[in-house]
Amino acid sequence: MADLFDLPFEDPESEPDPAPVTSAAPEPTPVPTRRILTVSELTGEIRHLLEQEFFEIWVEGELSNCKVWNTTGHLYFTLKDKSAQIKGVMFRTSLRLLKFTPKDGLGVVARGRVSVYDPKGEYQLVCEHLEPEGLGARQLAFEQLKERLAQHGLFDPTRKRPLPPLPRKIGVVTSLDGAAVRDIIKVLRRRYANAHIVIRPTRVQGDGAAMDIMRAIRSIGKVPGVDVVIIGRGGGSIEDLWAFNEEVVARAIAGCPVPTISAVGHETDVTIADFVADLRAPTPSAAAEMVVSRKDDFCTRIDRLEQRVNAAIASRLHRAEARLRWLEARPGFGGFRARVAMRGRHAADLDHELQRAMRALLASRERSYQRLRLTFEAFDLRRRMGRVRTRLVAAEGKLTAAITRRRHAADGRLRGTAARLESLSPLAVLARGYAVCWNAERTQVVRDASSVSAGDRVRVTLHRGELECAVTTSDSASKEQDAPYKRL
């Protein structure tokens, strides 16, 4: 029955089913006799059995010997596991529907039926659909991990930390080979030219990548000054991005001492890392944009605040000035100096009042002066205040000097009077070298040598201090009192 010259296992859609061989029932024989089948008949029966038994099956294994025939476009392959293998074919029409390219070494799950290739007497898997093995398992792992981490509170919105408005050092955990690192650097430089970037290179795909990323996050979190970390990579297949779905990476992100931004793949790629990070960026470039505002924006914001401070203080000073003018205009203000003088108020009082008046006057004049200035020069209130203060200090200095002079003058007068008083004192002559001699009891001044005799004690008062003296001789004979002067 089989068409030996046909290509093996033609697509059933392009060719009608071969005539059922099984209908070739054994001829009724009167006597039990040998039933001899042709090879074709036997093969047909085997085919029938296999096709009945295995007409819709799923089988998993590893692809090998994959080959697409040029002429037909069908795929021929061997599906194998550790101890067995089966040949297989996938017709062009089914092959076209696959979203991936079957390759040697790929673990797959195949759906199809078993049939027989008559010309070679081989059974084969006629495959209708192939899917890469493990995809389903991965999806399951993803969901399970997501649920577990959610239960542990790792996705809790209250855990999300705000990014620092102006990071000191920006940490980046990614591969040095990919485009991601360049994109990040480019954007950071554009927005904030003097950004300080610390990159911790890591593998981002393949065996051990997850552990590598975990270690990288841990170590960059410890670098002093790094206060935000971007963790990510460029786009790739779901297998390429898989490390970012591993629990060790998720835990490391959650444990990072500074805020994190995940930036894995493209906008449509969602990984566990995205759920755990404080912020999720659709792409690495977007992460760089999130991490720092434009420097210009910062400057504008601060300048605006400073302008408002300036305006507010200017308005406050204006009000103070108005009040000063009102005070100045009050009657009696100008006369108080005279009053103070007349009443002979205490110097401290005078000082105080004068200073106040001077301050008021100075401040008022300074305001007028500064108002004029403002129309001419840049509005730098800080410098203006500095100048006001300098002038004020200078004015106070002059005032103090004047008052001090006045005090000195008073002191001088007082000292003069005291000096005059002193010159009238009988004791003043002592200062000029005279001494007063008293009797021992200091009750009488000794005016006559005869009033004392040798052995008596006398006291002598000097300009400074007193002496107690013993008289050795007493010459009562009259002597010229001014003799010492003559000697001199």
Add this chain to the structure above:
Amino acid sequence: MDATIKDFEAAIAELEGIVKKLEEGDLPLEQSLQLFERGIQLSRFCHARLEEAERRIEILNERGELKPAPASLSADDDRRS
């Protein structure tokens, strides 16, 4: 930097508070002047902080050492600037 200013964020927040107080409060002159001085100080601090960060790229290796990044990493950027 001034020890009384914690960081950039705190400085901005304080500056905003000062602006608000000065704009709405009818404060004594002396207090207004003090706030004004502080405001200017904060503004200067913020500007200084913006200039402060060093334009630098470093690589943290597996031994935890910081090394300058190869120039090729930011080559695009350098060409432009």
